[in-house]
Amino acid sequence: MNFTIDIRETSPKKEPPAVVFDDKALTNRLMNNLAFTSKIISIFLNDTSKQIRKLTKTVREHNWEVAVQMAHTIKGGAASVGGNKLHAAVLEIEKACKTANWGEAEALLPELNKQFEILERAMREYLKTLSRRSPRNS
């Protein structure tokens, strides 16, 4: 099952498909262990929300080095769990931070938060379908 909320867009050659949550990519990376998939999603949501808060703070403080590092970390995590739209949003912030374009970086923060909320909803929906499929996976 591909748990897609948004319609796929035309993507550049190397970029992952523009879906909110590519659950197949995540389960593949976890060797189709659905029980562990649930745990990873919970950890990801908890950890990423904290990291987004920290990133927001560092962008507002114009802390170049930490902001680039944080954006890169969030981007890697989002891509690994199949959070492709969140990945795309944070990629833009990373680019803006690298060029110290703080105005643009700050302007992109609401989009980052929005994409995280959308991904969180998609993941929670997915978790519900998982628990319906197999109560042991809940």
Next chain:
Amino acid sequence: MKLLIAEDNLTLQLMLKAAFTELGYDPVVTGDGRTALEILLKPDAPKLAILDWMMPGMDGVEVCRKVREAKFYEPTYIIILTYRDETEDIIKGLKAGANDYIIKPYNAEELQVRVGVGRRVVELQTILTGRIKELQAAQAHIKTLQGILPICTYCKKIRDDKQYWQQVESYVEKHSQAQFSHAICPDCYQKHVQPQLDKVVKKPSD
């Protein structure tokens, strides 16, 4: 086999740890580059490592460079796992001494087989290192026996490297795999044994 996973993103760190534990590896995990370097420089360090590029403390490429500078007898097999996909990044990573370079988001099966390649290389390296050590030990033995040995002109004892005088037999037995069985050569038979026999034979008629 121990496998170092150096990745600062907690989710990805746990994903890698779970997948490689499932595959029978013994993962050692860290979220920063400096700790990764400390782990890799220990005597019992993992010989297989997955390093993220961008990490707090020290980046993965720098970790790789420092590990290579240490010039280990059994070098670590290092895989850089990063989101940096530009050709110059790949060249930079491999020039720093990485054995392989994988771009995120990774394909699980590809990562597993590439780590498997690393495992085979490490195992082969361990076998070769064992053979080299055996050869070096054998060579050291041969060198000891080939050198100039101080020998007493009168009693023929040999002086060893600790300045002790030893019987020729014990010296050679200690420094080679030769063993001595005692016998009498024809010259010594004539010189030592025959006179004694002659004495015994002559006695009854005395």
